[in-house]
Amino acid sequence: RKLVILISGSGSNLQSFIDATQNGQLNASIEAVICNRPNALGLERAAKAGIPAILLDHTQFDGRESFDAELIQRIDHYQPDLVILAGFMRILTPGFVQHYLGRLLNIHPSLLPKYPGLNTHQRAIDAGDAEAGATVHFVTEELDGGPAIVQARIAITPQDDASSLAKRILAHEHKIYPLAAQWFLEGRLKLANNCAMLDQTAL
Numbered sequence: 001r002k003l004v005i006l007i008s009g010s011g012s013n014l015q016s017f018i019d020a021t022q023n024g025q026l027n028a029s030i031e032a033v034i035c036n037r038p039n040a041l042g043l044e045r046a047a048k049a050g051i052p053a054i055l056l057d058h059t060q061f062d063g064r065e066s067f068d069a070e071l072i073q074r075i076d077h078y079q080p081d082l083v084i085l086a087g088f089m090r091i092l093t094p095g096f097v098q099h100y101l102g103r104l105l106n107i108h109p110s111l112l113p114k115y116p117g118l119n120t121h122q123r124a125i126d127a128g129d130a131e132a133g134a135t136v137h138f139v140t141e142e143l144d145g146g147p148a149i150v151q152a153r154i155a156i157t158p159q160d161d162a163s164s165l166a167k168r169i170l171a172h173e174h175k176i177y178p179l180a181a182q183w184f185l186e187g188r189l190k191l192a193n194n195c196a197m198l199d200q201t202a203l
């Protein structure tokens, strides 16, 4: 089973996939990592693990359509079963999403449907929420709006600021994201009628 992972930054979620493939929790091979920002730490993580690390700088393209067209070509070269967005900070075109519909996952650092978009941790604190978390979901054309697969929930403490909360949530992201990918690759998880269908044998 083959994965391609798209990143923009530190790549700690990418690292959780690398670790999970190495320790046997995730039965897959990461065929390539594609990053849209130069100097991202995630590119080094990929190289260190011996995974082809491709820089595709979006600023070198005319617009979203041409960038996404190139992205599709690069990804399809590896014929992945599943495409993983791991902190990939680009809005994707409808054409891209359609091309990978049902085999494209994202992780978002909030309890969706709360707080799609940016600054999720600060927004949860400002709202006085008791809980925050992260959601793995299928990607559809609606930004951060596709069907949820699994969530991690943690309590927000009075001492929390956005960065302490982000750090604690990230540790949970690293557990739930490879887990969801493994379910998918085992054929236990599907997108059907705009719902995430999880076979009960997954649990």
Ligand code: GRF
Residues within 6 Å of the ligand: 007, 008, 009, 010, 011, 012, 013, 014, 042, 086, 087, 088, 107, 108, 109, 134, 170, 173
């Ligand atoms: C994570 O919080 C993820 O949920 C969000 O971007 C962050 C990426 O972090 N979409 P990293 O690059 O995986 O360390």
